[in-house]
Amino acid sequence: MKRVVVVGAGLGGLVLAHRLRRDAAGRVEVVLLERAGRAGGAVRSEWLDGVLCEHGPLTIPGDAPGLRALVDETGLARAFRPAAEAAQRRWVLGRGRLHGFPAGRGALFASGMLSVRGLLGLDRAAGAPAGDETLRDHAARRAGRQFADTLVDGLAAEAFGGEAAALDAATCVPALRERTGRLLDAVLPDGRQTLHAGLHSFDLGMQVLPDALAAALGPVLRLRTGARAVRKQAAGWTVALQGGDALVADHVVLATPPAEAAALLGPALRDDAARFLRGIPHATVDVLHLVLPEADVPGVLRLGTAAPVLVPGAEARAAGTTVLGVTPTRALFPHHGPRDTVVLRALAGGARGGAEEPLDEALRRATDEVTLLLGLRKAPRLLHGTRCRQALPQRAPGHAHSAEALQGALVACPGVSVMGVGPPGLGEALREAGALARTLMT
Numbered sequence: 001m002k003r004v005v006v007v008g009a010g011l012g013g014l015v016l017a018h019r020l021r022r023d024a025a026g027r028v029e030v031v032l033l034e035r036a037g038r039a040g041g042a043v044r045s046e047w048l049d050g051v052l053c054e055h056g057p058l059t060i061p062g063d064a065p066g067l068r069a070l071v072d073e074t075g076l077a078r079a080f081r082p083a084a085e086a087a088q089r090r091w092v093l094g095r096g097r098l099h100g101f102p103a104g105r106g107a108l109f110a111s112g113m114l115s116v117r118g119l120l121g122l123d124r125a126a127g128a129p130a131g132d133e134t135l136r137d138h139a140a141r142r143a144g145r146q147f148a149d150t151l152v153d154g155l156a157a158e159a160f161g162g163e164a165a166a167l168d169a170a171t172c173v174p175a176l177r178e179r180t181g182r183l184l185d186a187v188l189p190d191g192r193q194t195l196h197a198g199l200h201s202f203d204l205g206m207q208v209l210p211d212a213l214a215a216a217l218g219p220v221l222r223l224r225t226g227a228r229a230v231r232k233q234a235a236g237w238t239v240a241l242q243g244g245d246a247l248v249a250d251h252v253v254l255a256t257p258p259a260e261a262a263a264l265l266g267p268a269l270r271d272d273a274a275r276f277l278r279g280i281p282h283a284t285v286d287v288l289h290l291v292l293p294e295a296d297v298p299g300v301l302r303l304g305t306a307a308p309v310l311v312p313g314a315e316a317r318a319a320g321t322t323v324l325g326v327t328p329t330r331a332l333f334p335h336h337g338p339r340d341t342v343v344l345r346a347l348a349g350g351a352r353g354g355a356e357e358p359l360d361e362a363l364r365r366a367t368d369e370v371t372l373l374l375g376l377r378k379a380p381r382l383l384h385g386t387r388c389r390q391a392l393p394q395r396a397p398g399h400a401h402s403a404e405a406l407q408g409a410l411v412a413c414p415g416v417s418v419m420g421v422g423p424p425g426l427g428e429a430l431r432e433a434g435a436l437a438r439t440l441m442t
């Protein structure tokens, strides 16, 4: 029997442990260690005053690899819902006004978002990249600078809390397409198959998925059991636990943030690989849930026309705001809040700064900034605000190559896998967990 220890019960670790327990029973014995008192990692939902507050991801791509099977196996099929059509659209702030960003090239021409010069840029011949490209350069090369600096930069802020000019195109384009569905298809194809199922969530919020996986895993999952160190033995590995005990494993999977994986492996890992894992910057973001009566928002933000609002970097700088984007969540899932109420989930901070500001002040400031940016009649009520420290990885240009090199370095650690260094997001977490489970079962 192969003994596998998975460290970290975020969605990636949970899915891997679930697949091994279910599909390789009798061949693989799996233990899942989680330092915190709950499973799910970044996925965290909470209901307050009849409003669903998603402190982490709001949605998951409906056709993420293996997701349908997971949903069936955990009995969640009836609670699994596609987001409304609004998830395929955006409003984009430009020169203080909201412009529509509709799916498809034709609709983009009609939207008034881009100037004539910007529209001409959409038909640029792609050419070849000079080397590792930023997301901004990639978008500008294919669709012109205006498209890159408004729409793509706004999407990069919304999805990664980052700036298109500082992110790696090779990792971020697939992740963006996964988060935006068909929105970028016509303008920024990346050669991958389009996801057609759209974005999804669950009736009671995203956290039901990790909760159901944790329940199915039973004693396989050990909460409040942090790993302290992973050390090579003559045969296999030892995982030292924070309480002082140790587990012996044939294979160890590190499904923790990358810097933690480097710390756990210590001297077992080559220096260049350790430097890469420790050096991936992570942005801190504040997540605000704001509520107000529907009558107090401009018409375009009422149900029917409402859609997530992008705040491109140039617009944020001009307005002096750290707000990264605002999603009227009931436009995607009307039952995630009371009728006649607008729920705005705003992200602030990330590459736009503010992480050092005390949380209370940052929340007050971001609430005022959302009020001004969206032209709200009254300031909304701050229902909940939380700070996710070091939560959003910023993949710098060249990241894809370094991630490949990491796999080379891990050849010196046979029996160790490190998850979570590919494209960011839940779709990739599921893809990676499924692929690793298949490898470990053979």
Ligand SMILES: Cc1cc2nc3c(=O)[nH]c(=O)nc-3n(C[C@H](O)[C@H](O)[C@H](O)COP(=O)(O)OP(=O)(O)OC[C@H]3O[C@@H](n4cnc5c(N)ncnc54)[C@H](O)[C@@H]3O)c2cc1C
Residues within 6 Å of the ligand: 007, 008, 009, 010, 011, 012, 013, 033, 034, 035, 036, 039, 040, 041, 042, 043, 055, 056, 057, 058, 059, 060, 061, 179, 225, 226, 227, 228, 255, 256, 257, 260, 285, 287, 388, 391, 392, 419, 420, 424, 425, 426, 427, 429
């Ligand atoms: C605000 C926010 C919004 C997001 N929105 C989206 C979205 O809309 N769509 C999307 O696809 N993605 C989104 N993401 C990203 C998504 O949440 C992550 O990509 C995904 O959850 C990462 O899962 P993971 O399992 O790799 O890691 P994590 O969720 O970070 O889990 C890692 C786990 O490891 C545990 N751990 C760490 N060290 C140890 C140790 N030594 N021993 C034991 N356990 C340890 C941690 O406690 C944690 O539970 C968002 C993230 C944030 C923060």
